[in-house]
Amino acid sequence: MENEAGTAGESVLSCANCGKPASLQCPKCLELKLPREDASFCTQDCFKASWASHKKVHLRANLAAAAPSEQVQDGWLYCLKKGQARTSELPYYDWSGTLRPHRISTMRSVPFTIERPDWANDGIPKVEPSSDLQNIVEIKTPEQIERMRETCRIAREVLDAAARVIRPGITTDEIDKVVHDATIAAGGYPSPLNYHFFPKSCCTSVNEVICHGIPDARKLEDGDIVNVDVTVYYKGVHGDLNETYFVGQVDDVSQKLVRCTYECLEKAISIVKPGVRFREVGEVINRHASMSGFSVVKSYCGHGIGELFHCAPNIPHYGRNKAVGMMKAGQTFTIEPMINAGVWRDRLWPDGWTAVTADGKRSAQFEHTLLVTETGVEVLTARLPSSPNVFPWLDS
Template structure:
């Protein structure tokens, strides 16, 4: 098993800055998510904000894991039945669409990675419920993070909550360790059994980013080599935070003034300092 890096105090400081900046891109773009805008225009606005306002580098741009072609844009925009890695294009958003915007910035060598769901106009009841349940899934997973817990504990609570609501969990994509490297160990599965997989230690940093489908969990890959959609064309939702394992629990690194508050039932169960902007 590949080893999971334990971050130093300097690493953690750098990751706090990168995480906050990634979240602030989502705050910045929120007012622009309206009927009539294209996903390419959202990408252009975000890229300009990262480069010219923040002085950050968009990590996805030209990112090229083995077996892939370089990713051509600064952000990922996944609309409706797109699960993840949707490439910004001339696609025009319309009333009722739901979109996940996934931001990863690099600042002083450190990566901050976060995503949120946005509604275009008024969403359907199904879209709102799927989005809310997925948000709860992410927070339930995060709430299990503390030294001595296991990665399987995170996946188990996410899977239970999604399936109880009648939804399915995407298996092919998962959360990941992150630091000076975009994707590193561990893999953070969003399904599983409690008490299994790696044991968590203070100083680990990774993402929790469940992808939940309204229909079945099977996926299909589009011809561009990146875009992943639901096979049955059902809606999909995703939320993502980057999280530090602390001595007593966890700390959210991707905090910003405009980030949505955790669900009420989570707020009662966790320490406020874990999630303060």
């Protein structure tokens, strides 16, 4: 830190962290010739406390200097480093399939009147990582459960809004805008937005993308499949669900894959009740997927949810897993099997988020948020009478 005491006649700068009078300046900001008002601190401790969010100022300045001016103004760049960096060039990578990342737009804004999770401003969850609920499965109170019901219904309505616009020619960024706007209109915050720096309001996973695909400028093509994963934060709790949709006319193998994945989730939900071990979920899913000739992803699992986005329990979807614990009334968690047409192994794109199949073959996923009741299960994100009829097997 550099000491720059104000001279006579200069206004006293305020600390960017606590608001007290400040005489210290961030040396990197001075080097980049950034405004002093956002680079002033009263002590080294204040500077260190705000470093996680303050360093993003340097990132934005470096991006503006490195990229062509018309691209900066337009805001569309490729994503790197889990959302913490951008580049104007397509990254080099040994792609496993035919899909490629496209440029992404700037992060969408959320009105200040909307209640936000603690990562909304700086991308860093504070409560979640060190919470006792990472090791203890919470039994929700009736009041918490009622908030979960309300939030999960909003999440379902948001996902349904996205489902209605899916067609050849629409970009996944346009789907993200629908999700973002519908969430805000309902008074919620799109939970993925800036979560560990994720740059968008939902995940859109196309073809060989298993999960965590970033909405971008690519137009959906006839024959694609696309998963849309929505999570809404409302009244202090999260509601999470996803579905995989057909884009136009889809080949027989993809149709079989998507239907099998849907059935895997339904069969898993059917065993949920007090006294069932969490590891049994994976046995049910693995059995059905294997009988259909498909494989189950092992790197990602279902999770507890409520006032935290992700917490205990972890619920693997594959067989012979070592998940600990037993279901009890009042628990809320997700089941979200990811089923691959080829091998189960996955790889990660240079953006640090997008997980794809190792062999480039397609993957599908479905997810619900569930409540264990005294007698069984309540699907909090269940389809509504108003939900679009996009799955042909539901008519049979």
